[in-house]
Structures are given as C-alpha cells and as structure tokens.
Amino acid sequence: xxxxxxxxxxxxxxxxxxxxxxxxxxxxxxxxxxxxxxxxxxxxxxxxxxxxxxxxxxxxxxxxxxxxxxxxxxxxxxxxxxxxxxxxxxxxxxxxxxxxxxxxxxxxxxxxxxxxxxxxxxxxxxxxxxxxxxxxxxxxxxxxxxxxxxxxxxxxxxxxxxxxxxxxxxxxxxxxxxxxxxxxxxxxxxxxxxxxxxxxxxxxxxxxxxxxxxxxxxxxxxxxxxxxxxxxxxxxxxxxxxxxxxxxxxxxxxxxxxxxxxxxxxxxxxxxxxxxxxxxxxxxxxxxxxxxxxxxxxxxxxxxxxxxxxxxxxxxxxxxxxxxxxxxxxxxxxxxxxxxxxxxxxxxxxxxxxxxxxxxxxxxxxxxxxxxxxxxxxxxxxxxxxxxxxxxxxxxxxxxxxxxxxxxxxxxxxxxxxxxxxxxxxxxx
Amino acid sequence: xxxxxxxxxxxxxxxxxxxxxxxxxxxxxxxxxxxxxxxxxxxxxxxxxxxxxxxxxxxxxxxxxxxxxxxxxxxxxxxxxxxxxxxxxxxxxxxxxxxxxxxxxxxxxxxxxxxxxxxxxxxxxxxxxxxxxxxxxxxxxxxxxxxxxxxxxxxxxxxxxxxxxxxxxxxxxxxxxxxxxxxxxxxxxxxxxxxxxxxxxxxxxxxxxxxxxxxxxxxxxxxxxxxxxxxxxxxxxxxxxxxxxxxxxxxxxxxxxxxxxxxxxxxxxxxxxxxxxxxxxxxxxxxxxxxxxxxxxxxxxxxxxxxxxxxxxxxxxxxxxxxxxxxx
Numbered sequence: 001x002x003x004x005x006x007x008x009x010x011x012x013x014x015x016x017x018x019x020x021x022x023x024x025x026x027x028x029x030x031x032x033x034x035x036x037x038x039x040x041x042x043x044x045x046x047x048x049x050x051x052x053x054x055x056x057x058x059x060x061x062x063x064x065x066x067x068x069x070x071x072x073x074x075x076x077x078x079x080x081x082x083x084x085x086x087x088x089x090x091x092x093x094x095x096x097x098x099x100x101x102x103x104x105x106x107x108x109x110x111x112x113x114x115x116x117x118x119x120x121x122x123x124x125x126x127x128x129x130x131x132x133x134x135x136x137x138x139x140x141x142x143x144x145x146x147x148x149x150x151x152x153x154x155x156x157x158x159x160x161x162x163x164x165x166x167x168x169x170x171x172x173x174x175x176x177x178x179x180x181x182x183x184x185x186x187x188x189x190x191x192x193x194x195x196x197x198x199x200x201x202x203x204x205x206x207x208x209x210x211x212x213x214x215x216x217x218x219x220x221x222x223x224x225x226x227x228x229x230x231x232x233x234x235x236x237x238x239x240x241x242x243x244x245x246x247x248x249x250x251x252x253x254x255x256x257x258x259x260x261x262x263x264x265x266x267x268x269x270x271x272x273x274x275x276x277x278x279x280x281x282x283x284x285x286x287x288x289x290x291x292x293x294x295x296x297x298x299x300x301x302x303x304x305x306x307x308x309x310x311x312x313x314x315x316x317x318x319x320x321x322x323x324x325x326x327x328x329x330x331x332x333x334x335x336x337x338x339x340x341x342x343x344x345x346x347x348x349x350x351x352x353x354x355x356x357x358x359x360x361x362x363x364x365x366x367x368x369x370x371x372x373x374x375x376x377x378x379x380x381x382x383x384x385x386x387x388x389x390x391x392x393x394x395x396x397x398x399x400x401x402x403x404x405x406x407x408x409x410x411x412x413x414x415x416x417x418x419x420x421x422x423x424x425x426x427x428x429x
Numbered sequence: 430x431x432x433x434x435x436x437x438x439x440x441x442x443x444x445x446x447x448x449x450x451x452x453x454x455x456x457x458x459x460x461x462x463x464x465x466x467x468x469x470x471x472x473x474x475x476x477x478x479x480x481x482x483x484x485x486x487x488x489x490x491x492x493x494x495x496x497x498x499x500x501x502x503x504x505x506x507x508x509x510x511x512x513x514x515x516x517x518x519x520x521x522x523x524x525x526x527x528x529x530x531x532x533x534x535x536x537x538x539x540x541x542x543x544x545x546x547x548x549x550x551x552x553x554x555x556x557x558x559x560x561x562x563x564x565x566x567x568x569x570x571x572x573x574x575x576x577x578x579x580x581x582x583x584x585x586x587x588x589x590x591x592x593x594x595x596x597x598x599x600x601x602x603x604x605x606x607x608x609x610x611x612x613x614x615x616x617x618x619x620x621x622x623x624x625x626x627x628x629x630x631x632x633x634x635x636x637x638x639x640x641x642x643x644x645x646x647x648x649x650x651x652x653x654x655x656x657x658x659x660x661x662x663x664x665x666x667x668x669x670x671x672x673x674x675x676x677x678x679x680x681x682x683x684x685x686x687x688x689x690x691x692x693x694x695x696x697x698x699x700x701x702x703x704x705x706x707x708x709x710x711x712x713x714x715x716x717x718x719x720x721x722x723x724x725x726x727x728x729x730x731x732x733x734x735x736x737x738x739x740x741x742x743x744x745x746x747x748x749x750x751x752x753x754x755x756x757x
Contacts, residue, residue, distance in 0.1 A: 198644060202644040202647075202648075205582070206559045206579070274563075275559070275560030
C-alpha cells in the first residue's frame with residue numbers, strides 16, 4: 001500500500017529540504033522523498049494526493065494541550081481533543097497532567113495511552129506530574145512514569161514554589177533524560193491576580209497578575225538549569241522580560257528554552273475591558289510592548305517552540321464573574337492560522353521554513369520524540385498547509401467539546417488543509 | 430413612564446435641554462457622558478424635595494419590583510436603595526448571598542435568571558467581583574443597577590458625592606477634589622474619578638505609594654503621597670475608609686502610621702481653605718482617617734451625603750426603570 005503526495009512544496013527543516021517534490025509513503029512510513037521530478041511508476045493500489053500549490057511538512061506537534069481526561073470529560077475528551085488537533089493540522093500532541101486525578105502515577109499514564117490508542121486520531125504523548133497531585137511538595141514516581149511512557153515532566157497549571165524541591169526534581173529527572181516543562185508563576189507575587197497588572201487592571205478594578213510573577217521564576221529556572229544540567233522548558237511565556245532572561249541564559253549555553261502561545265501575541269490586556277472571560281488565561285494577556293518583545297524573541301531564535309495551551313472549559317464554567325472564571329481558551333484549531341498570520345504575513349518575523357521547524361523538529365528534539373521529520377523510515381505523519389488561504393474562525397465548526405475562544409469571527413491568512421497520521425488522512429478541509 | 434408625576438414634570442422643567450436617558454442599566458460612570466451625569470443630578474434635585482414632604486412618596490414605580498441583591502455585605506447602600514424604592518412606590522425584596530442559592534453552588538447567571546422569571550423589574554447588585562453588574566446587565570431584560578462591584582465602580586456613591594459638591598459649592602467644573610486613602614481597592618474612588626473628570630473637576634489622589642499606584646495618572650488625575658501639600662489647594666477632601674485588619678497588611682505597616690501620614694487631623698485641617706468640604710462615604714473610622722471632631726464639624730458634609738444618596742438613588746431607579754425598553 002503506497003501513497004504518493006505529489007508536486008507539493010516540501011519543507012522538512014530537519015533534513016534541510018525546502019523545494020517542490022514528491023513524498024512516497026509505504027506501510028505508514030516515509031518511503032522516499034523525490035526532489036528530482038523522476039518519472040513515476042504508478043502502482044495499481046497507489047493513492048495519489050495532489051499537493052500542487054500546497055506546502056508539505058512533517059506532521060505538526062503541539063507540545064502543550066489539555067485534553068482533560070481522565071476526570072473532566074465535560075470539557076474535552078482525548079477523542080474530541082485529538083479531532084480538534086487534526087483539524088488544526090497537528091499529528092502529535094503532548095498533553096498536560098493536570099487532570100482529575102492528575103497524571104502522577106504509572107497507572108494513569110497507561111490509562112491515557114490505552115484510551116488514546118483506542119480513540120485518538122492523532123498521536124497523544126502524555127506528560128507526568130513532577131510532584132504528587134501537582135501539589136509542589138513530594139516527587140511523583142518519575143522513573144515508573146517514564147517506563148509507562150511519559151515524554152516530559154511538568155506541573156503545568158501549577159508551579160513548584162520551593163526552589164529546593166525544584167532543584168531535586170531536576171536532578172532526579174536527569175537520570176531519565178526527561179525535559180522539565182514549567183508553568184512559571186510565583187504565587188506570592190501573583191496572589192489572586194486574574195489579569196495583567198497595569199493600567200487596565202487599575203481601571204477595571206481586577207486583581208493584577210504582574211509580569212514579575214513570571215519573570216522571577218524564569219530567572220530561577222535559568223539558574224537551576226545551569227546548576228543541574230537538566231533542560232527546562234518555560235511554558236506559555238507572556239512577558240517581554242522573560243524573553244530577555246531567556247536570551248541571556250541561552251547565550252551562555254544554559255539548557256533552557258521557551259514557548260509562546262498565539263493569544264499572547266494576538267491580544268493585549270485592553271481586551272478585558274468587556275470582562276469577557278474568553279480573554280482570561282494564565283498567564284494573562286499583557287501589553288503591546290510585551291507582544292513586540294515576544295515576537296522579537298521568536299525572530300532572533302530565543303523562543304524556539306510555538307504551542308497552543310489548548311485549554312477547553314464548558315460554557316457554563318466560563319460564563320461567570322470574571323475573577324471566578326477558570327483560566328484558559330481553546331487553541332488547536334486557530335493556532336496555525338494565528339501564528340502564520342501574525343508571525344509570517346504581518347510581522348515578517350520568521351520564514352515559513354522556520355515556522356515549520358518551530359512546530360516540528362524543535363519540539364521533537366526538545367522532548368526526544370521520533371517525530372517532526374520526513375526522514376526515510378520515519379512515521380508518515382504529514383501536514384499539508386496552505387499558507388496563503390484566507391479563512392474565518394467559526395467556533396461552531398470546532399471539533400472540541402468546548403467553545404471558549406476569543407477569536408470568533410477573526411479573519412486569518414494561512415491554515416492546514418490536510419492532516420496525515422501514520423500514512424492515513426485523519427482530516428482534510 | 431406612563432404616570433406623569435409632579436416630580437417628572439419638575440425634572441423636565443428643570444432641564445429641558447437635557448438629553449433623553451437611554452440606559453436600562455447603571456453599571457458604571459465610565460460609560461456615561463457629562464450630559465447624562467448632569468441629567469441624573471438634575472433629576473435627583475427634583476426628587477430631593479420629596480423627602481421633605483409630609484407624604485414622602487410618589488407613585489413613579491408603582492407596580493414594579495426591585496430586588497436588592499447583595500452578594501457582598503452592606504448596610505447603608507442597601508438601606509438607601511430600599512428606601513429609595515419605597516419612596517417611588519416599588520415593591521422591594523432583599524436577598525443576600527447567604528439567603529440565595531449562590532451558597533449551594535448556583536451560578537450568578539442562574540440566580541439572576543430565576544429572579545427574572547419572577548418578573549423582577551430592577552436588580553440592584555452588590556458583588557465582590559469587578560464586572561459582575563455588567564455581566565448581569567448583558568444577560569437580563571431587567572434594569573441592573575450597580576451598587577458596587579469589587580474594586581471597579583460604585584456609581585451611585587460617586588453620583589451622590591458629585592451631587593453634594595454641586596449643591597454645596599454651586600458647580601463641579603474647576604473644583605479641585607482630593608481623594609485620600611486606599612485608592613487601589615476602592616470602587617468609590619474610581620467612580621468619583623470618572624464623574625469628576627467628565628464634569629471638569631481636577632482630581633488629586635493621595636495615599637501610601639502601595640495603595641495609590643502611578644497607573645492612575647493615565648486616567649487623567651494627579652497622584653501624590655504628600656497630603657500636607659495638597660490641602661491648601663483643595664476645595665473638597667474625600668476621605669476613604671481605610672482597612673487594615675482584613676487584607677492590607679503588606680500595603681502599610683499600621684493604622685497608627687497611616688494616621689500620622691494621611692489622617693485628616695485637626696492640625697492638618699487648618700491648612701484647608703475655610704470653605705473646603707470634608708466628605709466621607711462611610712462608615713467612618715473615627716480617629717483613623719479623620720479626627721472625630723472634624724467628622725462632626727460644620728465643614729463636614731458626611732450626613733448630607735447620606736441624605737443626598739437617597740435622592741440620587743431615586744433618580745437612578747426612576748431613569749433606568751422608566752426607560753427600559755425590554756421590560757414587558
């Protein structure tokens with residue numbers, strides 16, 4: 001059984017490919033990349049996908065999603081989250097462990113992997129909690145969870161406050177070659193903050209979440225990564241100051257990296273004027289100055305990974321008083337459009353090849369996943385992009401169980417048009 | 430409003446060029462124009478007379494139901510709204526957080542929809558969350574009046590403060606108002622800033638640097654931490670209640686130090702202009718933000734504020750409920 005994706009613009013940053021060609025898939029793996037325009041010998045059971053005018057990339061990876069299972073299936077399930085991922089162009093996702101119960105034991109890891117195998121149309125890679133119950137106090141059984149199949153550690157949604165516990169966790173994680181991903185938030189500084197501390201929080205009378213609350217933990221993490229040698233990946237960076245800290249540490253070779261999410265470069269804290277809880281996420285929307293510095297960080301390579309922080313919540317949970325609403329918004333189906341539109345089309349901060357790298361080989365290398373390339377023999381996870389296609393966000397078309405997006409009605413340029421996992425098309429527009 | 434009352438006629442005469450009031454709700458003063466604020470104050474002037482009559486009641490809202498929905502504790506604002514509604518002949522129900530289903534996990538939206546299903550015409554909401562009144566106003570056909578939402582706005586308090594200044598000094602434009610105390614957490618301060626600036630007053634905020642962040646300057650006010658330098662130039666000092674016992678421990682060291690730096694003592698008050706007004710939204714901490722004698726002195730208009738609050742709330746209820754197109 002062979003599939004041929006023909007005449008597409010192949011961009012495979014891992015192999016330095018950026019030109020028109022054909023991709024052959026056999027038995028769910030990449031069989032051949034033909035850039036020479038060789039005459040084809042058509043097999044009788046061959047499926048041909050015409051990619052003329054499209055971009056063919058390794059399957060995109062989102063290393064920051066919340067699929068809510070086990071325990072919160074009213075918000076999202078592994079099955080619905082995976083469909084949303086496919087519709088956004090993603091062939092692999094890394095899901096966060098703040099479920100109910102949290103992923104802090106090998107049995108929950110196994111449960112997620114079995115559920116994903118049975119129900120998910122994309123690859124689902126689980127992470128494990130660093131500490132039991134994501135409580136920041138005692139180490140979770142990291143070695144056992146590694147054996148069960150976690151790809152990284154994180155207490156996402158929470159942040160280990162005690163630097164001694166964080167230090168020992170990093171030292172311990174090194175044995176298993178696990179990257180530690182951190183949600184950077186100092187609880188004392190942030191307090192009950194629900195939006196960026198600044199002019200708009202002052203006017204609106206909402207408790208402020210100062211940028212310092214993130215920066216001080218990024219700073220701590222840079223020092224701990226340097227001390228322990230364990231890679232720390234700072235999740236969903238929102239503050240321009242965090243980029244500066246990251247840039248300085250990386251220039252000295254400290255194993256620290258960072259990701260940004262589309263909302264943090266698409267929206268400012270002024271959006272909260274209407275008290276619409278679809279603009280409430282953690283960390284919060286910040287200022288235009290922060291947006292400019294985050295984009296600068298993407299352009300100069302300080303920020304290496306793009307991700308969604310896809311965080312579904314039920315309408316009835318979000319439709320409450322602003323300070324009482326849960327943090328987070330949907331992301332999987334809008335992020336390719338938002339990032340292409342902002343980073344490539346509007347700001348011209350990165351090339352299409354760099355965009356693809358930030359969604360493929362960068363996250364794959366960071367976590368040691370055997371994905372993100374079109375190398376011969378690799379799993380045939382492939383995304384077809386139309387980087388110039390204009391489209392309008394319609395949340396009612398979403399595959400997610402939830403509808404919490406601030407981007408309803410936005411007109412974007414660029415999107416995925418087909419998603420192929422293990423050689424099979426799991427979604428096409 | 431179908432029943433023409435003497436009050437309505439007087440209010441129309443008093444401001445015949447005033448714009449029509451078009452809001453079913455009063456969520457905040459940030460959204461109002463100077464003309465709209467003036468219209469409320471003019472309407473309140475007309476209603477103020479009602480309180481001095483032998484029969485202290487007009488039929489303006491007869492047959493309408495007002496729910497005083499106080500999710501956060503309050504006495505004087507709740508009583509003032511209740512009395513205002515009675516004077517307008519509305520029926521009044523009082524609900525607090527402990528008597529509502531909010532304690533059973535019902536959402537604010539569901540609780541409010543239930544009130545609407547009982548045909549409540551006006552909901553007066555006091556809530557600890559900023560934006561709560563706007564949230565309800567967008568979802569209900571009933572008129573929603575903000576009686577204080579977190580640290581956001583307390584529009585009727587600022588309207589009664591503005592009314593009192595206008596009544597005592599004859600104007601708002603060009604008046605210099607110093608607002609003193611815990612500005613960061615104060616909805617009274619924010620609503621006053623909006624009203625006073627729109628009406629052409631100058632505003633200076635005074636308090637500890639932790640409680641008066643400089644972000645406020647972007648709203649168009651001055652910020653200072655030196656009370657003595659402000660007093661000689663102020664036409665009005667509005668002292669906010671200072672709280673230390675519950676949640677402000679990291680913002681300033683003690684009430685004693687607060688008083689020494691920002692309390693309006695008798696000695697400090699000598700720096701005030703002779704005609705300057707002393708205001709306070711209450712309840713007063715005697716001896717903390719203000720010396721006890723000053724609270725009772727002739728320059729203090731603290732009790733006038735309370736009296737005027739009734740007239741202002743009557744005006745707000747009358748205008749919002751009277752122009753609500755959604756009400757069946």
